[in-house]
Amino acid sequence: MSAVFLRMSVLFVVLGVLLGYWMGMTHNFIVSPVHAHINLLGWVSMFLYGLFYRAFPGAAGGLLPKAHLALAAIGLPLMMIGLTIQLLQIEALMAFVPALMISGPTLVVLGMVVFAVIVFRATAGKTAATA
Numbered sequence: 001m002s003a004v005f006l007r008m009s010v011l012f013v014v015l016g017v018l019l020g021y022w023m024g025m026t027h028n029f030i031v032s033p034v035h036a037h038i039n040l041l042g043w044v045s046m047f048l049y050g051l052f053y054r055a056f057p058g059a060a061g062g063l064l065p066k067a068h069l070a071l072a073a074i075g076l077p078l079m080m081i082g083l084t085i086q087l088l089q090i091e092a093l094m095a096f097v098p099a100l101m102i103s104g105p106t107l108v109v110l111g112m113v114v115f116a117v118i119v120f121r122a123t124a125g126k127t128a129a130t131a
Contacts, residue, residue, distance in 0.1 A: 001060035004069060005050030012042025034084050041076050059122035068114045075107025
């Protein structure tokens with residue numbers, strides 16, 4: 001589980017950096033929110049998930065971590081695709097925006113809630129020194 005999240009985070013940071021590079025080269029910053037979300041939710045959050053599962057390997061077993069992975073891995077791309085279409089006003093694809101901008105963020109939020117449950121379960125009854 002840890003390795004999957006760490007590898008996904010690296011893919012997202014490469015995408016985020018390339019998007020930032022393109023924005024700087026073209027002086028077109030209309031997709032800045034996409035760049036920010038890819039870097040924060042894709043790179044930072046996914047990397048932190050990976051580090052957590054590395055620090056607490058027992059937390060990676062069972063159905064919840066698999067659900068967490070699926071929610072995060074599906075939700076963020078859906079959200080970024082919808083946001084990109086909306087920001088760029090791609091007329092031929094605008095009909096998909098409501099579904100993407102409802103499903104993507106909902107999956108991301110559910111993934112965060114599932115992760116919170118996993119963290120609280122894995123650290124229950126532990127002090128800072130024993131966690």
